Amino acid sequence: MSSQDILNQPALFLTQNQRELYFEQGYLMFPALISKSELEVFRLLVSKIVDSTRTVTRSSNKIDLEKGHTAENPRLRRVTYVDDKDPDFWHLCADSVIPDIAADLLGPDVRFRDMMLNFKWADGGAEVKWHQDICFYPHTHLGTMQFLVFLQDVSSNQGPLQVIPASHKGPIFEHYNESNEWTGTICQADLSAAGVDNAIDLTGPAGTVSVHHSCTIHGSDRNNSNCGRPVFVITYTAADAMPYTAPPYPSSHYRTLVRGSEPRYARHEELRIPLPPDWSGGYTSIFEHQEDNS
Numbered sequence: 001m002s003s004q005d006i007l008n009q010p011a012l013f014l015t016q017n018q019r020e021l022y023f024e025q026g027y028l029m030f031p032a033l034i035s036k037s038e039l040e041v042f043r044l045l046v047s048k049i050v051d052s053t054r055t056v057t058r059s060s061n062k063i064d065l066e067k068g069h070t071a072e073n074p075r076l077r078r079v080t081y082v083d084d085k086d087p088d089f090w091h092l093c094a095d096s097v098i099p100d101i102a103a104d105l106l107g108p109d110v111r112f113r114d115m116m117l118n119f120k121w122a123d124g125g126a127e128v129k130w131h132q133d134i135c136f137y138p139h140t141h142l143g144t145m146q147f148l149v150f151l152q153d154v155s156s157n158q159g160p161l162q163v164i165p166a167s168h169k170g171p172i173f174e175h176y177n178e179s180n181e182w183t184g185t186i187c188q189a190d191l192s193a194a195g196v197d198n199a200i201d202l203t204g205p206a207g208t209v210s211v212h213h214s215c216t217i218h219g220s221d222r223n224n225s226n227c228g229r230p231v232f233v234i235t236y237t238a239a240d241a242m243p244y245t246a247p248p249y250p251s252s253h254y255r256t257l258v259r260g261s262e263p264r265y266a267r268h269e270e271l272r273i274p275l276p277p278d279w280s281g282g283y284t285s286i287f288e289h290q291e292d293n294s
Helices: 003-007 016-025 036-052 087-094 097-106 188-194 286-292
Strands: 027-030 063-065 076-079 110-118 128-131 144-150 161-163 209-213 218-220 231-238 257-259
Touching (some): 003 097, 016 097, 087 097, 161 209
Antiparallel strands (some): 076 110, 110 257, 128 218, 144 209, 144 231
């Protein structure tokens, strides 16, 4: 569906102004959207996940460790397959207001892609360099998006997500270097054209939810504060958007239809998207790829 076709569909949650704003700027914010009681449940479950990693010594497809991780001082960068770890996580992905928002912006037929738990530990949690998500999971059209759910308050000194408004309307940049090596980041020579000087911080109280278009340029600085910044990351696609590449985190819910009905046809747009490496044999995280090519 075109943006106008989507706007002509009845909304489940958003106002028409919010929908139009998303198509104009490539992101939206919903302060304190998740209730305090739900957050308490999620925080307890996340604490159990962190405790379970204390004896882990090497990163894997399921757990990505930050340097300095120990049993006494666990420091994670990412946990994957989160939707499979507890029914409450899957409820958030499938039965909450979040997939309603996705349907209001992608069209009525929506698939779940993946759910991750990203951390930025206090006192130096890793940065994420400027990139566009679509280069990590190219599809037959651009109906893909990613949500962040703030599990704690997020301020500007905690390395919050930064987005470049309206950058989803611009070019899709290479995420390879001059040696044709995947870096997972927009190369330095293209950053001036990417408009990074116009980036804004996405901050807010615990329970805040953000959503950004898969072509919106974004990144985040290191967390140099004394407060951690854990977030859920949830990705959805329009049901008629077909993936070109294997998923790095194929949970049991991968490509589950969470809103609407199964499409009869795939939809294609004429796009030029650099294909990522083949990760079907294993993948850790964007942190590792960017770190290896820094």
